[in-house]
Amino acid sequence: MSQISTKLLVQFSSDFAQLLESEYDYNVIVKVGQQSLKLHSLILYQCSSFFRQELTTTTKKNNIIEITLTDTTVETFKILIKKKLIKVLSNKLGLAELVEYIQSYLIDNKASWLKLKFAKTLQIFCTDILAKHPNVILASDEFTSIKEHALINLLKRDDLQIKESEIWDKNFLDLKTTLDQCIPLIRYFQMSGKDIVAKVKPYRQILD
Numbered sequence: 001m002s003q004i005s006t007k008l009l010v011q012f013s014s015d016f017a018q019l020l021e022s023e024y025d026y027n028v029i030v031k032v033g034q035q036s037l038k039l040h041s042l043i044l045y046q047c048s049s050f051f052r053q054e055l056t057t058t059t060k061k062n063n064i065i066e067i068t069l070t071d072t073t074v075e076t077f078k079i080l081i082k083k084k085l086i087k088v089l090s091n092k093l094g095l096a097e098l099v100e101y102i103q104s105y106l107i108d109n110k111a112s113w114l115k116l117k118f119a120k121t122l123q124i125f126c127t128d129i130l131a132k133h134p135n136v137i138l139a140s141d142e143f144t145s146i147k148e149h150a151l152i153n154l155l156k157r158d159d160l161q162i163k164e165s166e167i168w169d170k171n172f173l174d175l176k177t178t179l180d181q182c183i184p185l186i187r188y189f190q191m192s193g194k195d196i197v198a199k200v201k202p203y204r205q206i207l208d
Contacts, residue, residue: 028055031068032077041065047081071128076121130154134162 026038044051044067054067069077106113130137137146137154154160188196 027063028065028067030077031066032072032074035074037074037077043081073124076124079121127154127157131157131159132161134160138162138166 026040028039028041028044030037030039030044041055045055051067055065058065058067131154134154137151188200191200
């Protein structure tokens with residue numbers, strides 16, 4: 001990327017970033033969770049086909065278009081919009097090496113920021129996906145390799161899209177698979193009837 005192209009990109013990106021943050025002369029309100037963001041249709045129209053559709057079909061109220069977004073956070077939304085704006089600028093300016101340049105710049109100069117922002121954003125995105133589609137994890141052949149704290153965090157969620165009984169049925173089946181070669185080695189004859197009832201009977205589902 002030439003020095004002139006780089007400076008032009010930086011300047012345009014800065015200008016559009018300021019426009020994104022400014023509420024002056026806004027004509028769109030995007031509701032994300034409990035917050036309402038005052039934005040400009042010019043920016044949103046360039047960002048995605050979804051916004052183009054909303055902007056052209058939604059009825060205005062007092063010359064303002066209201067768009068409601070679900071399944072995202074304000075922080076995630078802003079990051080995605082800014083990234084999309086840079087991509088749009090690159091296409092308009094014909095900067096073929098933009099992606100490589102931005103990646104190198106962020107890694108070399110903003111590594112700590114990337115770890116803090118994008119790791120959190122990615123974590124939120126992944127946990128939301130798993131809450132809606134928990135079988136991605138629970139039905140995986142690698143289920144038993146999941147770290148305990150990650151599984152606990154998933155099971156603590158109240159919005160898991162799966163019946164509670166199915167969760168624990170699955171866990172017992174996986175436990176049976178894991179212990180398949182160990183179960184025949186249980187020396188029942190060396191255990192008292194009391195111990196069998198207390199320590200073995202609760203697992204009768206995997207002993208059948």
